[in-house]
Amino acid sequence: MNMNYAGSGIYWNNYFYAIEVAYTPGEGYTLDVQSDEIGWINPSGTVEVAKGASQTFTFNPTAGARVKNLTVDGTPVTYNSDLTYTLQNVQKDYTIRLNNEPLPGVVIAAxxxxxxxxxxxxxxxxxxxxxxxxxxxxxxxxxxxxxxxxxxxxxxxxxxxxxxxxxxxxxxxxxxxxxxxxxxxxxxxxxx
CATH class of the missing domain: 2.60.40.10 (Immunoglobulins)
Incomplete structure (x- = not known):
């Protein structure tokens, strides 16, 4: 069966029957997503994800900084060279942190x-x-x-x-x- 997402929570199959898909809060998991003060990650804050779903994050350090590491529940993970990371098949709550550091010889005033x-x-x-x-x-x-x-x-x-x-x-x-x-x-x- 080939299915298409129409943008409204309604999926269509090849026979044009509508199937309503609903996500009820509380039936998924919470991701606590934060960056330090010299970078950003998107989405950030409290992110709700359905059980078994995947969530992709984009991130970047500010000018004069570089990514030190990206951690999931305190463990560094490997991220893509385009500064993205996908948490796949979410089966529990997670804490995700982006940690950055100044480039060698750079000072970031604060x-x-x-x-x-x-x-x-x-x-x-x-x-x-x-x-x-x-x-x-x-x-x-x-x-x-x-x-x-x-x-x-x-x-x-x-x-x-x-x-x-x-x-x-x-x-x-x-x-x-x-x-x-x-x-x-x-x-x-x-x-x-």
Whole structure:
């Protein structure tokens, strides 16, 4: 029997009889699919898959990074050279993770910020790679070359903060983020 999918959940055979195929949530499995901060995988998040079905994923690291590994339930798997992977004949729930790393000699700038009390903000360098030089522009006319500075702002307001990070072998990479001062206690900003 030759069957065609018509796009509506209705399959047709050579005799043009309609067969209704329905997927009922709960009759399949859940895939927890995530990438680290320097790449993407699609689909991602919580993915529902019917029992026995297959699911194909496409993925890519961001510029300046490469795939370190793709794991299924913590075990590295072999993926295709076109950066796809197909999980076949799904018979249980799975956890899928895409792990990337900077290319040798590349720094990918990133930072986090949290309240330092009052109008002060504690900035944390979260750059990937081997950064050993930093330049912060706090958006208020002041700068710092510390790795993770505590900066007091003179006034409340919204500021665009820039971090340039580099190593002795790399070019500077810049990342920007907006913060609100004063930051609420317990609030954390991250562009990672």
């Amino acid at each position: 930072f986090a910020a949290e309240s330092g009390g009052g109008n002060s903000v504690k900035f944390s360098d979260k750059s990937l790679g081997d950064a050993n030089k930093w330049k912060w522009d706090f958006g208020d006319g002041t700068t710092s070359s510390e790795q993770s500075p505590l900066h007091p702002y003179a006034q409340a307001g919204t500021y665009t903060v820039s971090l340039w990070a580099r190593s002795d072998l790399s070019q500077s990479q810049v990342v920007k983020g907006s913060i609100e001062v004063p930051m609420k206690e317990g609030y954390t900003f991250s562009n990672v």
